[in-house]
Amino acid sequence: MRGRRRPDDVAVDTGARHVPVLLAEVLQALALQPGGRYLDGTFGAGGYARALLEAAPxxxxxxxxxxxxxxAGGADLVAExxxxxxxxxxxxGELAEEAQRFQMAPLDGVVLDIGVSSMQIDQAERGFSFRFDGPLDMRMGREGQSAADILNETEEGLLANIFYHYGxxxxxxxxxxxxxxxxRKEPLTTTKQLADLVAGIVxxxxxxxxxxxxxxxxxxxxVxxxxxxxxxxxxxxxAVLKPGGRLVVVTFHSLEDRIVKQFMAARSGRSPAGSRHAPVVAIAEPTFRLVSKGAVAPTDAEMRLNPRARSAKLRxxxxxxTVARAAEPDLVALAEVPDPQPRRRP
Incomplete structure (x- = not known):
């Protein structure tokens, strides 16, 4: 079944494979309804999908x-x-259009398990891991710019910002x-080339x-x-959840969790308190209600059985x-790499 890895799990091999993280907590947070309509935006090996369909007649x-x-790997589960x-x-990111296309909207629940799957990391030819020497690819959809393209074509300042902002x-x-x-000497094309280069600096x-x-x-x-x-x-x-529908997101590092936390805080009507120097800003009408206070973490028992769950958080x-609102500009900015600042002459 499906499993996600914390950022440094590319260097760890525990022997466990494709275990859904926080599975019981995900099902509970979804508040499953018999006959309900659900969307799994990150299907992977189908771990959440199977459990959800078995739990909700x-x-x-x-x-x-x-x-x-x-x-392609999910064909057997579809038949079953x-x-x-x-x-x-x-x-x-296209889940609203897909829900409409397949006449699934409005939905009773959406679940997202963010990150790279163990299956992708374990395939050397995908280029996600430095545990295996392979091409610097990293494209989940196998299209568009590869990791090698970014490394060999991006100017130095922007490349530094990518490493700092995303890593x-x-x-x-x-x-x-x-x-x-x-x-300048030769293009960087393999995971070993990059791993060895970074190991000499960091x-x-x-x-x-x-x-x-x-x-x-x-x-x-x-990428x-x-x-x-x-x-x-x-x-x-x-936009596609019905009133009472649940949004459940599992993240594995602070960058993802920060975005989810800020979105849910903004949409549930929470904002920092004002002061005499910074008055309270008018809060838009909430579109969501938080299901739990703060993030839900894996139990000690789960982390012992599956060390890859250690950094997981569920919100x-x-x-x-309430009618859906426009996109939050602050969240859009969090997802973008800032342009490099021009260097000042001494």
Whole structure:
């Protein structure tokens, strides 16, 4: 079944494969209804989809995945569910259009499991992991710009910002400089080339994550516009959920969780308190109600059984009757890499 990895799990091999993270908590947060209509925006190996359809008699589910391999791999589950499961190759940012296209809207629930799947990481030819030497690809949908394209064509300042903004790599400028110097001699085309280059610049404590962990994460996010798709998906879910419908999102690193947290806070009518220096700003009418206070984390028992669950966080909200609102500009900005600032002359 489906599993997601925390950012540094590309350097860890626990032997566990494709285990759905926070599965019981996801099903509880969805408040499943018999005969309900649901959408899994990140189908993967079908772990959530199977559990949902087995737990909700008569329910139907639309599963999306941008990876054609995942869609093809779900054919047996589609047959087993006898008309209750439909799969479509699409980005989860397109979930509103897909729900309308398959006449599934309005929905009783939307679940999103954000990140890269274990199946993708374990395939060397996909280029997601430095545990295996393979081509620098990282394209979930197998189309568009690859990681090698970004490394070999992006100017140094923007490359540094990608490493810093998407990977939170402190030595982003040094890594970007080394990449530019290396590609002058020959293009960077393999995961081993990049991992070795970064390992010569970034220092980590013995037993810690591989030095290239954050750079690989940053490239993967940039290649697939993961944060941009997440922002689109949150607003799309608001548009197609019926009153009382649930939005459940599982994230695996702080960048994703920050976006989900801010979206749900803004949409549930929460905002920072004002002061005499900064008056309270008028709050728009809420479109969601928070299902739980703060994020739900895995139990100690789950983390012992599946170490990849350690950084997972679940947030959930229930749709209200209010009309959906326009996109939050602050969230859109969080998903974008800032343009490099021009260097000042001494």
């Amino acid at each position: 008569g329910a139907t589910l639309l599963g999306l995945d941008r990876d054609p391999t995942a869609i 569910m006898a008309g209750r499961l439909t799969l479509s190759q699409a980005r989860f 939170e790599e402190r030595r982003s400028r040094a890594v970007a400089r080394a990449v530019v110097e290396a590609r 220092w980590t404590e013995p037993g810690g994550a591989h030095p290239a962990t954050r750079v690989f994460q940053a490239l993967r996010i940039a 697939n516009d993961e944060l941009g798709e997440l922002v689109k998906a949150l607003h799309a879910a608001e 959930a909200a229930e749709r209200l009757t």
